[in-house]
Amino acid sequence: MSLLHSYVKVRARERGRALPRATVRHIHLAEAPMVFVPLRLAGEAAAPLAAMVGTDPLHPTLLVVPQPRNRDLRFQFLADLGAVLLPYIDRISRQVETVEAKTPFDRCLDAPQIVVPSAGGVEFTAKLGRSSRFRRTTGPYAVEPAVPMLGRWLTFLAEQSEFAGSSLMVAMTDLLTAHWVTGQSAPEDGDLAALLGWIDPPDGMTGPEAAALADDPLTPPAGPDTHPEFDRQELQKAIEHYDVTGSTDQVEQALHGQLRPTWDRMWQAIGLLAALKESPGATARWERDRVHVAMHRAWIDGGGLPQGKRDSAVAAAKRLARLEAAQQSFEATRAFDDPLVMAEYRADGVAFAGEVVAVDLTRRIVPPGGKREVPRPLVTIETSDPVRLGRGKKVRSPSRPRQSATITAISEKIITVQIDDGMGRGAQPAEGSVPGVGTVICYTELDPGESRRAPLPPREETPWTHGGPPPEYVPTDDDAMEPWS
Amino acid sequence: MNRLDGIRGGTPGQDHNARSIAALAANPACDRRAILDAAAIDKPLLMKRLRFDDRWGQSPFAIQRNQQFTDLVKANGAAHLLRLLRELLDLPIEEAGYVNLEDVGGHEGHLARHGHTRRVIKQTAEGLGRATILDRPLLRLDVAGAQVYLEPDVIAFQLGGMFHIVAIKSFAILDDQADTPKVSAAAREAAVYVHALRDVVGRDLVSHDVILVCPKDFTNAPTATTVDVRHQLVTLARQLSRLTRIDALLDRLPEGFSLDLETLSSGEIEAAVAAIPARYAPQCLSACELSHLCRKEAHLNEQVDALGRIVRDDLGGIESVTTALRVATPGEPVADDQAEIAERLRHVARIYDEAVA
């Protein structure tokens, strides 16, 4: 967050309509995203109640558990969900290309993309994965083969979603708040209906008016939790009806009514995002997503075990480091791809933009530790940004991301940077390799770093799901038979 | 009749419980909530009278699940619980004595039950009797001069050691990890019981570690962990002492102030509520039944607070949306103490417009 973000919030409030936070789309949108709106039974850790799922906005598949306390019906639900999701994942993940590199690697041509309404949906998906991936398909408590396989993929997707910028499994409210600023608070933005009301209100309504409808008892929540009143007044009776008659009609009807509005909003939101042009960084991150899917596919096909329950301490530390690296690289890339995102950093003083007012192309120095004189031209920029960077700071510019520079002097409004590389091998900087007088340029301490280069984590950091160290978790018989009450 | 009863009038008061007392701490600076709670105003009823949607109920499924789990833990003389406590507190087997404090020989009244709880607890503390698991105790707490009765799940006593509050909750601990907001809510509630129990036997005999009993993974099997509630105790004590100074808040209300929900019209209720200053912030949405009302009011007043703490802090003291936007506009007059933020806002306004263009 930044002062800019706070200011835009205030402005959105006054205007009664959300304002843009990005000029491009910072996630990849798959050609056929799989929308998944799950509901769970109140008071239970991971008892599925229903889901609306599919890739066709007009023809969602509705899955329900007519008696959510019945364990067999829960596994039937998971098998049914697997029947929708697994063919989708299989079809996409089985088309693989080999990328030529020093060590050639596989990459899927496309990747599955699961879109859920909110962060709660991702969390619930992870729990569904945990409750099903250790199940056995033979012996006591056998389940359909689709169940453990679905569990492994759901676990994989939910894990990937923790990495900033991954587009494999995304929460719609997160996507929308990354691209628009509403005039309501963050917890309110967590409600898909209210958030969408601010961004794209129905004709003739203001944002706050549309958002207020989200609090109306007639607007069902986007899940995974249902409204307690719905449970009391409709669901309980519908389940009793099923218990008595064995007919799922009432349960289906009630849950359809709760899910369909959210389903429609999900596609409305996808339409809004699709209208934005995709950023180069998003495309690059999607390439990495496709590599990860190929690795997981290969792991499963090679007979690898399901993901463990908890990481070992070493694995957890490594994972944390990877999460942080992904976060840093994502933030920097986003700013490099989008002047509106960069503006937030300028407001906070870690980036600045302005016009080049002087250039010293002839300057040559002996760099510390060096022997020969090399060109180190100076570029002086006038800015009105409140810069908080100091002398000696390494900076980069989105318009020349491969060139690094160092701040050598800084005073009110005037900043001089020394260009450190990317000028060719000659005694003088190559033509055009140094920004000229009159150019408007932005410099920042942010560094997209790794994401521009390696498409893969180094071998020793390979997540264990992909065959790297540390030792694998071996599921026991107990895991397979773990009761699910 | 004291002043607080006078405000509530003939309408029955809303009983406090540990959850509502714990919720007092969510917005400690709000006079409105302090007065309404001290006067035991039925806040859900108030909202209903003003035609706001009630979202505060609990799902029947959640209630059932919680009941089932609690029954399971307490079944057969709390057999499950004894086993868990032995592991957790090193309770020797022979010292496991279960006592149901609800049996008071026909005197079902709160006062009688509470008296019985006190007696047994004091005896136990003095080393008399063999009670180690005290089921269905009834504690009492003074909230703004009113006696509130509280019913913790269980109190466990380790001989030669200390009393522990046991909280039985039906949210799962999955692979040794639980949902943080749920654990925090349970800790805040348990702190209320610890506080009340310390009133009976003194500070030193009641542990600040409460015992949380939850289902393990996807099963019904209970598992136990301890949760340190020292922090919650401090917050609670501060909040309770604030309520005892409620007189100062009441002095600022008009003479004859009433919030009698049964006799006032909805317009009068609205005006009465509006007369007590509020401190709406988005955190209220998950902590206070009045939040939708206060939110509406805050937005009508164009309060920056309603947009969240970050926005409020960023705008450094500017309270209204209109002021913030005026100050951000070049050429508008600015007060001295707002000169700095004005300059920064003008800068962000300009770079935002440039970037969007």
Ligand code: SF4
């Ligand atoms: S919702 Fe209103 S009454 Fe309740 S704490 Fe917030 S401001 Fe105070």
